[in-house]
Amino acid sequence: MSPELLELLVRxxxxxxxxxxxxxxxxxxxxxxxxxxxxxxxxxxxxxAGPFGLFQPLADAVKLFFKxxxxxxxxxKWLFIVGPSLAMLTALMSSAVIPFGNVFVFDGxxxxxxxxxxxxxxxxxxxxxxxxxxxxxxxGWASNNKFSLLGAIRAxxxxxxxxxxxxxxxxxxxxxxxxxxxxxxxxxxxxSVWNVIRxxxxxIIFTTCAFAECNRTxxxxxxxxxxxxxxxxxxxxxxxxxxxxxxxxxxxxxxSAVISTLYFGGYDVPYLSQLGLDKNIETIIGIxxxxxxxxxxxxxxMWVRWTLPRFRYDQLMxxxxxxxxxxxxxxxxxxxxxxxxxxxxxx
Numbered sequence: 001m002s003p004e005l006l007e008l009l010v011r012x013x014x015x016x017x018x019x020x021x022x023x024x025x026x027x028x029x030x031x032x033x034x035x036x037x038x039x040x041x042x043x044x045x046x047x048x049a050g051p052f053g054l055f056q057p058l059a060d061a062v063k064l065f066f067k068x069x070x071x072x073x074x075x076x077k078w079l080f081i082v083g084p085s086l087a088m089l090t091a092l093m094s095s096a097v098i099p100f101g102n103v104f105v106f107d108g109x110x111x112x113x114x115x116x117x118x119x120x121x122x123x124x125x126x127x128x129x130x131x132x133x134x135x136x137x138x139x140g141w142a143s144n145n146k147f148s149l150l151g152a153i154r155a156x157x158x159x160x161x162x163x164x165x166x167x168x169x170x171x172x173x174x175x176x177x178x179x180x181x182x183x184x185x186x187x188x189x190x191x192s193v194w195n196v197i198r199x200x201x202x203x204i205i206f207t208t209c210a211f212a213e214c215n216r217t218x219x220x221x222x223x224x225x226x227x228x229x230x231x232x233x234x235x236x237x238x239x240x241x242x243x244x245x246x247x248x249x250x251x252x253x254x255x256s257a258v259i260s261t262l263y264f265g266g267y268d269v270p271y272l273s274q275l276g277l278d279k280n281i282e283t284i285i286g287i288x289x290x291x292x293x294x295x296x297x298x299x300x301x302m303w304v305r306w307t308l309p310r311f312r313y314d315q316l317m318x319x320x321x322x323x324x325x326x327x328x329x330x331x332x333x334x335x336x337x338x339x340x341x342x343x344x345x346x347x
Contacts, residue, residue, distance in 0.1 A: 015096065015115040022095050026249040027057045029298060033249075036302040064242040072235050076142040083139025084236065084243035090132035091250035097121035098257045099183045101267045101287035105279050113267075113287060114183065121182040122170065125258065126163075129213065132251070133159045136222065139244070140232035151231030154313065155222035158212055161320040162219075166209035168328035169202040172335040173262055186266035196263040201331045203263045205324055210255040212320070214248060217305040221313050256297035257290070264293050 031046065031053060038045030046053035071077050098121075101113030118124060133156050140152020173195055174180060177188040189195055196203045212219040223231030233244045260266060267286035277285075311319070 010111055011115075014111070014113065018095055018098075018100065018115045019092060021100075022092065022250060022253060025253050025294075025298075026246060027061075029249040029252065030060065030245075031056050032298070033302050033305075036299065037306045040303070040306045061242070064239050067238040069238050069240075072144060074144040075235065076144070079138050079142035080235075081240065083135050083137075083142055084233075084240045084247075085135075086138065087132060087135030087247040088243040088250075090128050090135065091247040091254065093128045094125055094251070094254040095257065097124050097182060098254070098261060099186060099266060100257075100290055102283045103279075104283055112183075113283065117183065118181070120180045122174070122180045122185075125254075126167065129251075130159075130163065132247075135244075135247070136232045139236070143232075143235040145235050147228045147230070148232050148234045151222045151224075151228045151234070154224075154228075155215065155232060158215075158219065158221060158316065158320075161317060162209040162212035162324070165205055165320060165324035165328045166213065168325070168332055169199075169205040169209070170262065172199055172202045172331050175332075175335055175339060182261050182266070186261060186268060189265045190268045194263065194265045194268070199263065199331070199335070201327060202335075203259075205328050205331065206262070207259060208319075208324060210259060211301070211304065212316070214251045214255055214301070216248075216252065216301055218308045218311045219316060220310060221316055224310065252298060252301050253294065256294045256301070259297055260290055260293035266290055 034056070035045035035053070046056040049055040049059045071080055096115035097118055099112065099114040099117075103110040103112045105111075116124075136155040137152045140148040140150075140155070143149070173185065176195065176198060177185040179185065179188075185195075192198075211217075215222050222228075223233065228234070233241055236244060267283075267290040269286055269289045272282055272285060
């Protein structure tokens with residue numbers, strides 16, 4: 001087998017493994033959501049389907065698969081199907097450039113634990129996430145339902161508003177790392193300190209915007225049931241509804257992975273390299289550490305959902321435009337000033 005073909009095969013296996021892990025974690029996040037809600041509300045979560053309720057996600061999937069497929073007669077049938085499909089596709093594509101570990105070394109050949117290694121990984125994630133809102137817009141518009149359309153419009157305006165503050169908070173990280181490559185950002189943190197220490201304000205802004213991008217409480221106005229019945233997916237049922245709901249959990253997993261990578265060192269474990277362990281052992285420990293950080297942030301997403309009330313829509317927009325964007329600009333100015341001061345001091 002030629003080296004090029006072997007590299008393509010290895011890369012395909014890594015991508016398949018990452019997609020499988022993403023789907024598995026998103027699947028059991030639905031169960032974790034109910035268990036966390038039960039814990040915070042002093043009650044039991046699902047515990048009937050299998051031991052400790054572990055088969056509940058499987059039962060939910062079977063229920064959705066066997067529910068009747070229904071398309072409203074006045075809906076645009078093709079776009080009605082494209083909407084949830086696009087939401088699911090963009091959610092899955094986002095995890096391809098995240099470095100889930102360092103590299104495995106076999107027979108002198110290095111295998112990075114990353115689906116795609118590109119120099120513009122962060123830009124790729126932003127581009128794909130920006131396309132995700134089209135899935136919500138298309139689904140809401142194609143339903144030919146006023147409540148669905150209002151939910152879709154809310155989703156579009158909310159995502160656009162909070163992407164501005166999120167993008168500016170990331171620029172400060174790029175100024176420190178000097179690269180759009182997520183692996184280079186992790187290496188930069190390994191060589192200095194985690195960005196949550198250097199960019200505490202940027203971390204708060206990015207995390208807040210991640211809640212809005214994932215449509216998670218208290219920013220779940222696009223599917224506010226008190227006002228919009230079910231929001232953009234009011235007319236959906238069966239697996240088309242399942243794709244919308246499932247894509248939200250995948251987005252939550254990807255957001256947690258990006259937060260961990262940008263601000264908490266990704267797969268970095270402080271002082272691990274000083275223990276003299278085998279390279280592959282270090283990589284395995286790094287992967288475990290990254291997933292530990294991801295699971296913490298997934299829990300944080302759920303904790304906030306069952307703790308804080310939903311904002312009004314005017315409050316949500318005011319927070320994005322009048323608070324987060326000015327703070328992100330201030331963070332950029334402070335970061336640039338500190339970098340210039342250190343450069344002048346070093347001279």
